[in-house]
Amino acid sequence: MSTPKTLFEKVWDAHQVRPETADTPAVLYIDLHLIHEVTSPQAFTEIRERGLKVRRPDRTLATMDHSTPTTPRNAQGIIPVIDPQAINQLDQLRTNCAEFGIPLFELGSENQGIVHVIGPEQGATQPGMTIVCGDSHTSTHGAFGALAFGIGTSEVGHVLATQCLLQRKAKTCAVRVDGRLGPGVTAKDIILAIIAKYGVGGGTGYVFEYMGEAIRALSMDERMTICNMSIEGGARAGMVAPDETTFEYVAGRHFAPKGADFDAAVARWRTLPSDEGATFDHEMRLDADELVPMITYGTNPGMGIPITGTVPTLDEMGDASARTALDKALAYMALEPGKPLLGHPIDIVFIGSCTNGRLSDLRQAAGMIKGRKVAEGVRMMVVPGSQQVRQQAEAEGLDEIFKAAGAEWREAGCSACLAMNSDVVPPGKYAVSTSNRNFVGRQGPGSRSLLASPLTAAAAAVTGVVTDPRTMM
Amino acid sequence: MDPITTITGKVVAIPTENIDTDQIIPAKYLKVTNKDGLGDGLFETWRYNADGTPNSDFVLNRPESAGATVLVAGKNFGSGSSREHAPWALQAYGFQALISPSFADIFKSNALKIGLLPIIVDEDTYYQLVSLCEEEPQTTVTVDLASQTVTLPGGQRVSFPIDGFSKHCLLNGVDQLGFIQQQESDIAAFEASNLVALNTSLRG
Known part of the structure; x- marks a missing residue:
């Protein structure tokens, strides 16, 4: 054998x-x-x-x-x-x-x-x-x-x-996510929790394979959100074994094989999942049952906490270097150690990016915002990930929901995720962003990014403060 | 690419962990279609005040740092964006070698491609170098690629790992694209034998 x-x-x-x-x-x-x-x-x-x-x-x-x-x-x-x-x-x-x-x-x-x-x-x-x-x-x-x-x-x-x-061939790391996500907890929260637990360098040299009950239950859009941020955990690539959810997604798309060619392709694709008894060089684990919405407080994507938690204190850090990093990050973010983020005022909400700019992300944000208004003084930008996403969202009337709430409905692109165009978070302003990086200046010079799911971002748009989306569903 | 054998130069230290490529070169510098101006943008948010004047506190702006060719930085250097503009900017500024306990994968690969040598050292050596730079800003080291060693001011020699192929390419100035082109018959044979698996044409 x-x-x-x-x-x-x-x-x-x-x-x-x-x-x-x-x-x-x-x-x-x-x-x-x-x-x-x-x-x-x-x-x-x-x-x-x-x-x-x-x-x-x-x-x-x-x-x-x-x-x-x-x-x-x-x-x-x-x-x-x-x-x-x-x-x-x-x-x-x-x-x-x-x-x-x-x-x-x-x-x-x-x-x-x-x-x-x-x-x-x-x-x-x-x-x-x-x-x-x-x-x-x-x-x-x-x-x-x-x-x-x-x-x-x-x-x-x-x-x-x-x-x-x-x-050179990378090493392999199994990332097992068991259990089931609760209401209001999303794929974005899974990946933010993994990075918070294992650090931004934890995956260096590895290719992640995400597996387990919670991963199997995800749609393709959600699996993409997780694989997208593998790089934020230091892994160059992240993979999910293809299954019926995958085949169903690919079927009928423009460049996908058609007819008998598609059937033959599916037969090949069914041989791809890791074999029984295959070994990985490393393993990481997360329990989806325990998970709550996540949000970042610092200047790298590993600086994340459960939204119900508090910003870490210097005493909680493992070594002097980590204490210095936290100290610098909190000074930049103007946040206090030991304090909760819930209730912290925010200025901008950005829904979009290759992490969370797909149709299901816009649906979630629209569901939260429907019949509500963007809080006074808050700017909410909704940027579809593609023209196709934009058209589909408009066909469903999502654009009208966003516009009625006072949000901006924009053309497709990377936008405020990296602020290479005019979609910039002004200096000192707080942005709840569905994107992938909260680095110093990433969303514009002096920008303060709080990374979160589309649900959490949309909830903050309505209240004007960091909010647990589960309290608004 | 010119061959690299030894690098002797002044060291500066930025003892910060997880320095991402957005810090090394912010996105606004990525609008070039060549490699111009990248050295000016290196570490922009640290090097310059909000009004564009140099930040005199930042290590690269101190007079004693002038002419440094070796950068010591905290672990996971070069994390985040895959922009090759980051190693380009470091090289344009004058750096020839980088020393850290670890580098992000894509950054390391990009640096090796352009002959900017990423040197991985243990934490003790890293902290020793940071201390040396603080005590004596004119600290110099010598990197010898063939023997894979860094020689510190006291004569102490520290060895470092490097992939054998990358070392060969750097020592001999081997062009990696040229190396792949030499595999043309194997590439053509691979394509011929994998038509079914590779049947998607984007023109289709």
Whole structure:
């Protein structure tokens, strides 16, 4: 009998053009290469200077998302780009895609959106694939049982030219989430709790495989939220074994196999889950039964607490270095150790990003906000993850719910998650954000980010203070 | 890429854990389509006051730090965003080697690609280096890649790990893209034998 393999090992083994040796890393074949305007221009310059072509433009897909505005369309139906640097970046992407024959979802066109929202939505993301992008949240696509990870621009050039990467095999970590989520507790709370428990460096060198009853019960949107933030736990990739939920999601999507090809693909995909008896290098655990909504108080995503809890005190920190880090973080956030976050005033609510910008996220936020008003003095931005999400939400009337409550309904893109456009949290202001990073200045210079689920964010929009969403359901 | 054999240079320490790539280079600098201006944005929020003047308290702005080529920083350096602009900015500023108890995976990979040497040391050595920098701002170290050692001012030699292939590429200035291109026949054979598994065309 052959040695039992993990999901990761099966995908890895199936994509080795050349296995790794003591002297050389593996040459790994990449099935799908996603590109966007920010991390690709220098890679195109590199291959152009070397006189190379894009080896597989049919396995490369481009979108515009990071530096694009989310402001309303003009009378001609066009989203106006004002920032000259953004204009230049978008123009370069157009030129590069046209020259090398790469399909591009143009700003404002019906399929454009955040790179990690459009891949799954178009059916380009499929189980068992290797997927890369010059963006750390490429881990999102692992929700389908794909091996998906972020790369730098040098490697973007490698994949453009050869469709391959040089990689050392990662170690594996089983992340088991048993039990069931209670009402008002979401996938976002699972991943924030895992990172709070194991730290932002806890997954370094590992590929996570999320498993257990609580993971099986999640929709694809929710699995994507969890895999998305694997990088925030230090893991380069996170995966979930494909199952009926996965196949049902992929079926019928634009780039998905059709008819008999789809049946054959499903038969292959069913062989992907980790074998009985497969061993992992490491294990992490979380009990979903015990979980309550989570929120961050500090300046990295590991600085999170149950929303009913209190900001840690210096005494609770393990060593001097952690005490210094907490001290600095709380000074930046202007929060006091030992105090609860519940009731703390907030200024901005951001619903969106590759973490929580999909239709189900907007539905949850809309459900919370329906028939209520955004609190006075609070600005609520709702930014769909893609034009498809935007259209579907509008078909359901979610935009009207948000607008009636006083929230802004915007065009699709990365937006305030990294504030490369004008969607910025002003200095000193508190933002409850459904995005993935609360780093110093991440949402704008001096911005203070509290990461939470769409439910928690929407609840805060209504009350104007940090609020346990379960008290409003 | 030029080969790297030894690096002898002045050390500066930023003894902070989990320095993410947003701190190394903020997103607003990511709007370039080349690598221009990244050195100016390195550690922007720490280097400059809100009015744009240099923050004289920050270690890189102290006169004695001028010309430093080796940066010592707390564990999990380079976490967060995969932006290669972070190692580009460090290199443009003048750094040639980084020393930390640990590096984030993508950052380390990106740094190695451009010949910015990430050196992993144990916690004791890290704290020793931080103390040395505090006591003597002109502290210099010598990194020898072939023997995988860092020599501290007192002559103490500390060894560090590095992947054999990365070491080979750095020592000999090997171009990794060129290396992959040499595998062309294997890549073509792989594609030919995996048509069923790879049947999605994005043009379809």
